[in-house]
Amino acid sequence: MTDAVKIANRNFSVFYGATQALRGITLDVPAHRILGIIGPAGSGKTALLRAMNRLNDLNPDCRVEGQILLDGVDIYQPDFDAVRLRKRVGMVFALPVPLPLSLFDNIAYGLRLSGIRARSRLNALVERGLQAAFLWDEVKDRLHTSAMRLSGGQQQRLCLARVLAMEPEVILLDEPCSGLDPISTARIEEALIALKSKYTIVLVTNNTKQAARVADTTAFLLQGDLVEVGPTSLIFTAPKDQKTNDYVSGRFG
């Protein structure tokens, strides 16, 4: 299991209109590991992440080339069901976006969409999601109040909980801590490390130190190219590419 590849990007490119955001990326996402993706703004990190659960479908100007294989199946082949894909590959966004519902309904929303109606089952899954996101103890007494009243850090863990409750196979996180204080950040990182035994995690981050702390493997993107990928310890201590070295040592970006 350890070396299994969960998602394989094969010579994958993304275009927004005339500009090319990603150039022929070939990158394996190992199962039950945390893959960190780092790189300066505009390097294509987010484009790559959003490609992996086909959120780019919403954007009519977006066009892709190449393949992304989930368990060996190309998710961009025409008859592949994007809605089912997104149930298997969950996503947490940079800004926490609770839906305008109660805490409970925020998490139950996705569950109900996938056909779970029984109250007892919903209760159990909501609790499990909140537990896994380390949020349960803070909110268990006010599950039916509005999710908009939570603090930013709590909202982000709620968004994580809502993805976890769906029991996806892969969790994509797009700079999940960019708006959070260090303590909230630490709680999320703690949750991620605890979760990797069950899930495959891809973490896009602007914070290279965060990748160093939690990622098993780290990939460095620069202007749409994959510069280097390797075990996190090597990327941060002995990178093969000079550009990687410059970036992780803080010389640019």
Next chain:
Amino acid sequence: MHQTGDKLIKWLLMALAFTALTSLLLIAIFIFKEGVPFIARVGFKDFLLSSDWQPQAGHFGIYPMIVASLLVTLGAMLVGAPLGIACAVFLNEFVPKHVTRIIKPTIELLAGIPSVVYGFIGVVVVAPLIRSQFGGPGLSMLCASLILGVMVLPTIISISTDVLASVPNAFREGALALGATRWQSVHMVILKAGRSGIVAAVILGMGRAIGETMAVIMVAGNTPQIPHSVLDSVCTLTAKIAIEMGSATGAHRQALFAIGVVLFIMIMMFNSIAMMAIKKRFAGK
């Protein structure tokens, strides 16, 4: 030199702005000055809740007109609100942006069609259709509601699309990322926007409907009675004022002003509710 010029223009603009405000104030004062003493004299109850309208005999009950105005407005909303909201959702969520840029101004043009033309269409097309299909006089509450329902579309569509467009894309993506279909994510967006913004759009549409006069006079039949079915002819508050103002003198004339007061207060109420809904929306962020 430049500074004096600047100041001059500033004062000029301020004076112009106040002209608009002042005329509104003067109109309000005038209507209330004429109408309120009259209501006090006739008695609140005899004016609002009596069905006896015989100006020559000194009876001024406007209850049937109030009922007619409210029912016609309600009917217009039953027609206009679902159509308008559906149209706004379609324009905003399912149509490519460049198509919306053509369609939306076209819909706003609907607001520029004179109400007498809507009335004409009602008399010539809709009323005969109702008469032949459902019976009754044709010129009826149903006819007025249908015509008004179309007339409020520009208001409802225009405000609703603005409200929907202001919902951050993150809500759509948030729902999609949880496995929602395109339609389910739109439902979430409507929920987010609809709690206040779309409610405000509908209420502003109601204000527009209850105040409309010309088209309603032409198609409602103008029989001052409490309707027993949607096919009955009705006379709204606005129609009453417009029809009788030309020949009214003395107490009769004051009575019409008093109807104006009632309308004024109703529309103010609608607008304040809409304002509060809009404000709540921004405070709610």
